[in-house]
Amino acid sequence: MRTTEIKEVISRKRHYRDWCNEAILPGDRYIGWTQFDDRPSCNHLHPECMEAFEESDEKEFDNLNPRGCNCDWDDLCARCEERRAANAPEGPHP
Numbered sequence: 001m002r003t004t005e006i007k008e009v010i011s012r013k014r015h016y017r018d019w020c021n022e023a024i025l026p027g028d029r030y031i032g033w034t035q036f037d038d039r040p041s042c043n044h045l046h047p048e049c050m051e052a053f054e055e056s057d058e059k060e061f062d063n064l065n066p067r068g069c070n071c072d073w074d075d076l077c078a079r080c081e082e083r084r085a086a087n088a089p090e091g092p093h094p
C-alpha cells in the first residue's frame with residue numbers, strides 16, 4: 001500500500017475524524033496523510049488519536065474509538081477515565 005508522507009498540519013476547515021467520534025475543527029492540529037488503495041483516501045487524526053492508532057494493531061478505521069484511545073469504548077478503560085477527569089469542569093459538582 002502506498003501512502004503520502006504523514007504530516008502534522010493545522011486544520012483550515014472542519015474534518016470528520018477517522019478514528020474517534022470528535023470532529024477536527026478549524027485551527028486544530030491534526031495528523032494527515034493520503035493512502036492509495038483502489039482509490040486515494042485521506043486520513044485525518046487528532047495527534048492523540050494517531051498515538052492510539054499506532055499502539056493498536058488495527059490497520060483500518062472501521063469502527064470509532066474514544067478520542068485518543070483504542071479501547072473500543074471499554075467502560076473500565078483507565079486512559080478514558082483519566083481523560084474524562086481532565087476534561088471535567090473545575091470544582092465540586094453542585
Ligand SMILES: [Zn+2]
Binds near residue numbers: 019045067
Ligand atoms: Zn480523534
Ligand SMILES: [Zn+2]
Binds near residue numbers: 078
Ligand atoms: Zn479508552
